[in-house]
Amino acid sequence: MKINYSEKIPNNVNLSSDRRLQRALERWQPGYLKWWDELGPEKSTGHEVYLRTAVSVEKEGWAHFDYVKMPDYRWGIFLTPSDSDRTINFGIHKGQPAWQEVPGEYRSELRRLIVTQGDTEPASVEQQRLLGKTCPSLYDLRNLFQVNVEEGRHLWAMVYLLQGYFGRDGREEAEAMLERHSGDPDKPRILEAFNEETPDWLSYFMFTYFTDRDGNFQLGSLAESGFDPLSRTCRFMLTEEAHHMFVGETGVGRIVQRACDLMKDHKTENTGATDGVRQYGGIDLETIQKYLNFHFSVSTDLFGQELSTNAATYYNTGIKGRFGETKINDDHLLHDSSYSILELNSEKIVNTEVPALNAVNERLRDDYIKDCDLGVRRWNKIIEDAGIDFRLKLPHRAFHRGIGQFSEIQTDPEGEIITQSEWDRRHSEWMPSQQDQAYVQSLMQPVTEPGKIAGWIAPPRGKINRHPFEYEFVRFN
Amino acid sequence: MIEFNTHPDKYQHWTIDFDCPIATLKLKVNEDGGLHSGYKLKLNSYDLGVDIELHDAVQRLRFEHPEIKAVVLTSAMDKVFCAGANIKMLGLSTHAHKVNFCKFTNETRNSIEDASRFSGQTYITAINGTAAGGGYELALASEYIMLVDDGSSTVSLPEVPLLAVLPGTGGLTRIVDKRKVRRDHADYFCTITEGIRGKRAENWKLIDELVPRSKFEQKVEERAIEFANKSSRPTDAKGIALNPLNRKIEENRITYDHVSVEYERQSGIVNLTIHAPDGDLPTDLESIHAAGANYWPLAMARELDDAIMHLSFNELELGTWVFRTQGEADQITIIDQTLIRHQEHWLVREIILNIKRVFKRLDLASRSLVTLIEPGSCFAGTLLELVFAADRSYMLDGTFEGGNEVPAMLRSTEMNFGPLPMCNELTRLQTRFLNDPENVENVRAEIGKDLDAVFADELGLVTFIPDDIDWEDEVRIAVEERASFSPDALTGMEASLRFAGPETLETKIFGRLTAWQNWIFQRPNAVGEQGALKLYGTGKQAGFDKKRV
Structure with missing residues (x-):
């Protein structure tokens, strides 16, 4: 289906035939644009950015590139085309036709999931709004903006569902998305990780690698939903989310690369903060590990409690599945199966079998951790190729947790339980200290000349739509 | 044996902060501090043990602290005020224990209202997170309810849609009888699991005042002082200690x-x-x-x-x-x-x-x-x-x-x-x-x-x-x-036969608890193998006998 650009709100959902929804969205749009103006990327409205815009949801056509002023970006509503025979794949409604309308009995659960997911989209734009001022290159600035406009579009996607399927409550929730703001003392974003600042580009790349990956797994589970419009929306969002994680993975990889290059160039084997690459303006591997520890642990929290009634209900009622549900070989009911999780048992971390239905969150977290590890291996390949005896590593899932049973204890990155006083004494060995943050912050000087790049990060290998790194990806007006 | 005697030194779930003439009762339930085994008191949910401490605190505030003229009920947990009675606990309890539990919690709520009305010690509630079921009912027992306006904190009575039972601590009666919420608003409110927040909660009189998050503590203190200033309690009196019973x-x-x-x-x-x-x-x-x-x-x-x-x-x-x-x-x-x-x-x-x-x-x-x-x-x-x-x-x-x-x-x-x-x-x-x-x-x-x-x-x-x-x-x-x-x-x-004469808030609460709640507590739709209360937490869906009785 072609996207209808003749309308105010581009879409492939035949919006023009639904006057009520169209009017609701048109009423919401000015508020959105105002929000973008106030809390989107700072002082960017005049920039012409070489952006990808979806022009069709078909495989070949969803990436169309051109210079765009961000406020003019065609935020629209695109769903993966419907498969009229789609059935629900799991839970008690398994085998029944997917719902085209919200079932009344699951209205509030579906709404809560969509609101929680939707709230993260504008949140990350808000968190990243100052990064444009310190970009390491035009290539990275363009990628930041690309991520930002797409997060904005993902908000549109969730708002479409709220406005289109949830009546007055949905409209109120859509308004509330623009009223909550990241870090706002009065109306913060719903999830804590989205109220943290993204103060520098190392944090940004870590965020897009770890936290956007959480989003990817959440969207993946929602893409399995029995509520078809949600499923179709999420499936299309996933195609864009992949790019955000790519930005994170390559961004961290390029910082690692630069650290390795500097070590080789200056013939130092020191991977730490002193007497190592910091002398030459790079970010040392140990500091990268600390940032990794922080971002991995707060992102791990986003999966919620290890044992969750809500998650069990969502699964059983066909609202939210597991990641890759249809590829899993089991009964897709989970009424009688168990799942092995790590549990805190009288101050030891042990394996325990629990009802699989209640462990759906934990299973998703397991999938997530496995996926996170793949990128870490690729970063380690860079280090290995440079002949450096150092490896990055994901910390234990019990490390530095704020949610779930492990939030009651402190552990070191290996998962060994330690006392609070030991944590207080040693946490700066494992987490970015104020000095580390100040150092990274001191590197954040803008580089905006085409083809130039900051000294703490290596240039990218890849191209954007066949344009090399030297291309003028952003024109300042 | 269930022991009703306790002392603030032994509390597991509540702390009392004194800032004369205001006392603040803060709830932070010890998850592993349940009276019986088999459940964890997550998200500030409570069992009888939590309420025994509350009952003790309310008694001591009256006798041991004449200088306290207003009491603030709030939570020491982030984003959660109180999730109400622990559902797993209810599921594991005998019918007799459930009924006794509901009755005792009701008597504690009544004693809170009694203190506000007759002792010059007014209770106000500062809802600084989600207040669900019994959590909101606790707030209903106070004279003034303040809700943080953070875009996500809600008040709710989700018992009917979630558990197929009724709010067991006077919630239904208090919203229409005490707070005089309109019956159609109350009907809607009591059938949604997610509750109501912000302006609508205020407009519908489910709460008294909506306060921005950054001003919350300050506003709560202001209101508490206002109530304290109206108190008939003495300023300079010394309390008496409620010493342990000789038993x-x-x-x-x-x-x-x-x-x-x-x-x-x-x-x-x-x-x-x-x-x-x-x-x-x-x-x-x-x-x-x-x-x-x-x-x-x-x-x-x-x-x-x-x-x-x-x-x-x-x-x-x-x-x-x-x-x-x-x-x-x-x-x-x-x-x-x-x-x-x-x-x-x-x-x-x-x-x-x-x-x-x-x-x-x-x-x-x-x-x-x-x-x-x-x-x-x-x-x-x-x-x-x-x-x-x-x-x-x-x-x-x-x-x-x-x-x-x-x-x-x-x-x-x-x-x-x-x-x-x-x-x-x-x-x-x-x-x-x-x-x-x-x-x-x-x-x-x-x-x-x-x-x-x-x-x-x-x-x-x-x-x-x-x-x-x-x-x-x-x-x-x-x-x-x-x-x-x-x-x-x-x-x-x-x-x-005992309660002839006019109905009051209290007779209605106990009468309906006995008649409706206890009936529903026995019915298969709640406690049968397919009952909602029985299956809650498993993720499985309840099956109802659709016949109206």
């Missing part, structure tokens, strides 16, 4: 200083005897204060309260409670006169209010209550209420053969004519004589005088007055016969 529990007996309890397990009977004090009694405020928790009317009431709670929860099969008194009626008369003379004083006021609450708890007990009036007894004034609280009373006409005691007498004091109302806000005498209100005046005309059995019978104060020939058989047969009836039918019958 000895044996297999078939509990002994306190002024109350003794003996079981006849075979016949399901408990004999409760209240002993009047000997010797000189304090009559001025200074010596009352010096006596503190040892002052008889306070000590006796605390002991009786403990006995009632203990028997209600721990001795389910002892279905008939038989009350007796022993001692000098003159002593009780002196005490009553002293209390009435100083009733405006904060401490004496608290002592009277406490007696009132204990007797209310007795009215609500799901046990048959029988009072026996024998020679040597002292059914005067405060203790005369035990005659009126009973389902039936027997007064010996004359003396037992060969005994040299004087015949039993009844004596009324001012305490029988106002300070100790029932849940229906009438005195027990008014409730007794609904048919003939003038008879209350006839009794009053005899105030302070000893009334023998024949006169007491004539005034309608006792049920039967057997003489010593019939006494033993009459009493024995009555008690034995009662023990043979269905306990359920008896409880229902007694509760229906």
